[in-house]
Each structure stands twice: as structure tokens, then as C-alpha cells.
Amino acid sequence: MKIDPNSTADLSAQIATAIRDAIVAGDLIVDERLPSESELAEQFQVSRATVREGLKRLAAQSLIRTQRGATGGAFVNRLSFEDAYSQQITTSTLLLSMNAVSFDTACEARYALERACAPLSASRRTADQLATMRAEIFRQGQPGLTDEAFCASDVAFHRALVDGAHNPVLSYQLAGAVEAMQPLMNMITFTARDRATILTLHTTITDAIESGKGDAAVAGLSALEEETRNLAADVFARRAAKR
Amino acid sequence: MKIDPNSTADLSAQIATAIRDAIVAGDLIVDERLPSESELAEQFQVSRATVREGLKRLAAQSLIRTQRGATGGAFVNRLSFEDAYSQQITTSTLLLSMNAVSFDTACEARYALERACAPLSASRRTADQLATMRAEIFRQGQPGLTDEAFCASDVAFHRALVDGAHNPVLSYQLAGAVEAMQPLMNMITFTARDRATILTLHTTITDAIESGKGDAAVAGLSALEEETRNLAADVFARRAAKR
């Protein structure tokens, strides 16, 4: 592991890259302790402050964790699915909000991904996940529910659907797509009639999942996508007309 | 934006969180300049070194960029799809390698996601993307190709397929899944016969995409998934038998 003092890049960035590469290459294994900051400083021939900045970069990506005290130090972190989820959600959320991704594009991606899960969910979902879906449908039917709460319940419903596939990689990939859409969804106001339509479709989908009919679930999701896009188009058209 | 000096969390982590929240909430917009490090140090009542550690955390996530000089400083970065791609790829790669995700699980996720793209690709792919797919198929048929090169070409083929959907959000989500599988794929040795089978399926899929038949492309992908899983099962079984 070496760095180039004449490079244009910051020393702290180079240190972070060097250590990250070592982790990715498997030269540093999970729970292995890195040399102490002072030792690293000597190895890289930089000050401790610079080493620390490099280590903080890695900590931000959950690649290492640090512990104080006599036997403390920086340890290679086992990247958990939870850590990866939350990182993906912030990234996806910012990506959508900063790059003016259209509602249609995001919506299309989300439902395409969900359709990918549906057949797996239909054959593997547990009773628990099914119960969650039914519970969220019930909640969505409650009068007086705010639009935010309705959206949150919608996310929970879809999350259960996705988790039903019992494939952690799929769940992880989809968490970003579904959650990142929430800010966009929150821009929509749902009339009682809209909600009723969505509820019917949610029920159709859940019934399909329950009876193991993947195709029907896919069809239900397609119908829901069309409904959602029409709804959004209406909202945006009305908003544009107001100006 | 405030921090709690009595919290258990590091001050630098709190500062990073506070600024990140401000960005996500839209209080800080793209290309806006943050206060200088000295000013932030005064605002948060911490030393400049601590502020810097916090800023490096954000830089590691491409949320800010820094510039030296008179008009320099830290600026809110527009998170590009490229940045998001590469972050997702490292995260996904580490997630798979560190959590002993089985080949089957990763494979299932990958093909489920690709099938989600296929119908969109069939209706939207450009001539260019189709040409890339054909070119990669041709390369895969060349004799003397190493297994690594074969896998790399396979990734390029699937990448073109995914990009054909012309949905940047989908491409972004899938980049991680497909690329993260490469190390796993590289463990497999392909016989000439295996390659021929894969080539045939790639051709079937490409033909389907070219003629706009999404269903056929999906079927081809399913067949390819089965083939890949059988192949991997063989390899792993043989390896286990050797011991």
C-alpha cells in the first residue's frame, strides 16, 4: 500500500483509496484491525491528521469502524445489508432530486423492478408478509389519513411485497428505488376516489400473491403503474394550469 | 444546523449528518457554497480539524466537492449517475463478498432485474445498443478467449441490454447487480460447449430484442438463468468432490 506525494489528489483521498483497494482485494479481511493512526502516519509518511481524514472517508462508507481505548483502533467492517440499504436510499433520493428525474422515469423503473419480484413473492411469501400487506391495505382505507401517511403505508405495502421474494439482494436493490420515490409521491394529493382505486388494485395484487399467481400479480402491478402515472399526470397538469 | 456535544457520536460524524440532512432537505442546493472551514468551526463550536473530518465524510459520498484558492471552499455536488454507479458497484461487490451471498441468490436477483428491463429494451433499444450486443456475441465466439475476458464481454452484453431500456434509474440500479456478480462469475470455467450454449441464448435474446418481442427476450433470459445456475452447480459440485 503506497501513495504518491506528487499526485494531484489529496493525500487523505489517496490513503482512503489505498486502504479501500486492500479491502476490496481481500488483503484486509473482515474484523481485521488496521495499524494504529500513528503507525499508518509513519507508513504513509504523512501526519496523523491526514491519516484520520482518510479513515473518516472510509467510515462514511461503513467500510471501517473505530473503537477507542487500549485494544481499540480501526477495524474492517462487515458491510451489512442494513448499512447498504440506508446508503442506497440516500444516494437514490439525492440522485432523483438533484437530476430532475421525471416522475414517469422513476415510476417506470420502480414498477419494472417490482414486477421482477412478483413471481418470486407469489411462490415464497410467508404468512407474515401477507399479513403485513393486508394490514397496510386496511390502513390505507381508514378515513382521515393524511397523504403522507397514505404514501408511507404504500411504501410499507410494497416493501412487504418485495421482501416476500426472500432474496436479500433483490430487497436491497429495490429498497433504494421504492424509498427514493417517496418524496415524488408525496407531491401528489390523493382524492378519496383515487385511494379507492389504488386499494382495489392492492387487494388484487395481494390476492394474486396469496394464491401463488405470479402472472396476475404482475398484471396488477402494471395496472397500478398506469393508474399512478395517470394520477401524477393529472396533478402536474393541474399545477401547470394554475400558473 | 446544530450538534449535541454530549452525544455519544463523534463530533465529526454529527457535523456530517447535520450538513447531509440540510442537503437532502433542500436547504442547501446544488453548487451552493458552504461556509469556510473556519466559519463552520465557529458555528459548530469545534476545531477546524473536526470540521474537516466531517467534510471528508461527505466528500467520500460525493455529496460535496472542495476547491482551493481565494474563491474556493466546499460546494454541494450534483450527484451524477456516474458517481452513483461507481458507489453502488463497490457497495454491492463488498456486500456480496463479505456476506457469503450464494451464487444462486445473486444470480436469481440479477436475472429477475434483467427480465424487468427486457420488455422496455425490446421497444426502445437503439441500433447502436443492438450493434454492441451483436459485437459482444461475436467476441464471445472467438476461440482462445480467456474466462475473464468471456465474463467481461458477458457483462458488456448485459449492460447494453439494460441500457436499451433508456431508463437511467433502471440502468443505475442494475449496474450494481450485474457488475457485483462478476467476481462470482469469474470463479466459473466455461468449456467450449458451455460457451456455445450461452452464445445461442444470447443470440435468441438479441433477436427478440431486435424484433421487439419482449416476451421472447424474457423467456430467453429465464433459459439463460437456468443454464448459468446449472453450470455453477456443476462447478461447485466438482470442486467439493475434489476435496
Place this chain on the structure above:
DNA sequence: AGACTTTTAAATGTCTGACAAATAAAAATT
């Protein structure tokens, strides 16, 4: 006046040395 050069000021990048706080092991005490 305009083009060029020099100076200056502001900002990040890096270094040094110090102290605080946490933590586990070693030493001392009961």
C-alpha cells in the same frame, strides 16, 4: 486606456504537538 505583471488576501491542504477520554491489561492492595 489597455495589457501585462506583481501583490495580496482567502481558502483548503498538511504538519506538529498537545491534552482529553475511553478501555483493557497489568500491578497493587485487601
Place this chain on the structure above:
DNA sequence: AATTTTTATTTGTCAGACATTTAAAAGTCT
């Protein structure tokens, strides 16, 4: 033997300094 105290190690934080980069301001020459 159990408990308490000390000690050593390591990260977290701070303060101040200097180096480097950069753009704007000031100065100089034609």
C-alpha cells in the same frame, strides 16, 4: 482470591502554524 488502582495504548479533539492554490486587486509599462 477478589477487588481496586495504576498504567499504557489508542482514538477524539484542539490550537496554532505553514504550504499551496487561486482569483481578485493593485501596480506598472506601453
